[in-house]
Amino acid sequence: MLDGTRITDHWFTVPLDHARPEGQPITVYAREYRSAAAEPDPVPAAAETAELPWLLFLQGGPGGKGVRQARLGGWMKEAARHFRILMLDQRGTGLSTPANRQTLPALGSAAEQADYLVHFRAPSIVQDAELIRLALGAGPWTVLGQSFGGFCALSYLSWHPEGMARALITGGLAPLTGHAERVYRATFERMRARNAEYFGRFPEDRRALARIYARVRAGGVMLPDGSPVTVGRVQMLGMYLGGNTRMDQLHYLLQEAFVESAGGPQLSDTFLQGLYQQVSRAANPLYLVMHESIYAQPLECGATGTAGSTATAWAAQRLLETSPGLADFDPARAENPLLTGEMVFDWYPELDPALAPLAGVTEALAQREGWGPLYSPDRLAENTVPAAAAVYTHDVYVDRDLSLETASRVAGLEVWETDEYQHDGLGDDGAVILRHLLEMTSG
Incomplete structure (x- = not known):
């Protein structure tokens, strides 16, 4: 006490x-x-x-x-x-x-x-x-x-x-009611506005992030758990943008992103540890495994619910890859994509050692139909x-x-x-x- x-x-x-x-x-x-x-x-x-x-x-x-x-x-x-x-x-x-x-x-x-x-x-x-x-x-x-x-x-x-x-x-x-796509369509737009606010406040961080992306695309960068750093995983630093004071923490992290070494500038251990803390799901695996299921429900339901709900099927990822208006978030279409937020993608369990044994069940839940009402x-x-x-x-x-x-x-x-x-x-x-x-x- x-x-x-x-x-x-x-x-x-x-x-x-x-x-x-x-x-x-x-x-x-x-x-x-x-x-x-x-x-x-x-x-x-x-x-x-x-x-x-x-x-x-x-x-x-x-x-x-x-x-x-x-x-x-x-x-x-x-x-x-x-x-x-x-x-x-x-x-x-x-x-x-x-x-x-x-x-x-x-x-x-x-x-x-x-x-x-x-x-x-x-x-x-x-x-x-x-x-x-x-x-x-x-x-x-x-x-x-x-x-x-x-x-x-x-x-x-x-x-x-x-x-x-x-x-x-x-x-x-x-x-x-409605499909998970409604959620992600809206939150992508909120994240775009939040990115603009952040980079308006810290314009130098655009250059810092572009430099990080370039280094990651060159390959060979690993997190403390031995898993590879990808552009998509760096984008997950957008989780910091969900809070007012956390926005400053992102700025401080980007300020310390590089360190000079005998072989030239490298991503610092400080940055890689900060990124690891954002992307690892070792402490909360259900965040990824169950994430889209929290929106999985009959498209319309009454007191007893109705049958026929559709699979979430990686709703955020499908929107990202197929919507012309989201090209600025897509690493395949943008050289320096915007930071993302609470969106989940099918590559998560492939890259995170804590999720790799759960890749099968995560996919099974993503493709599951007939969810009951929430x-x-x-x-x-x-x-x-x-x-x-x-x-x-x-x-x-x-x-x-x-x-x-x-x-x-x-x-x-x-x-x-x-x-x-x-x-x-x-x-x-x-x-x-x-x-x-x-x-x-x-x-």
């Missing part, structure tokens, strides 16, 4: 397939945070209870484990004034039953592994959360979802609204749970226009649109954002 922060570990046994509760079990882990200086919850009904109410935090991802903190800070310090915080390691991540290169191949063929991972999407995460809530003896709780965690919160509102006292969403209003637009249209969402105007990962489209279809959802933050607003100024969302839902 540091500075009054009380941390408790929780393990829960849940079924892999909630439709077959007697079937294979898996473990889900969660960490509880409490503050010794906690105050009564601002909601009168909750303040009447003997215990502080719970706040469930759903992390971004997919494949992201819960935040690890030794002491409370930022949004967690603010939340702990009024709540017991439950930080969930979503199934397959962290201390929950793992799903990675060491465990998945033991399940059998790529098709068998895919059948297993079908149960690792938002609806299953939500059903885990409901079982956990009941096991804790908790009443309806506040759910805070960041990014993909916001997608899960929408799924929660769709399938188990009885478990929610309110829903708070930051940078995480997913499209309720949300129920009909139920969301009748929502009665107090809900509020922070929508970031220039978010390069979760498009503002698609977010507002979703917000318009969720009854009672209040939107706070702001251009002050990027996608990582909760980490940047989380206490302010959380306070504002709590006020919006406090009645």
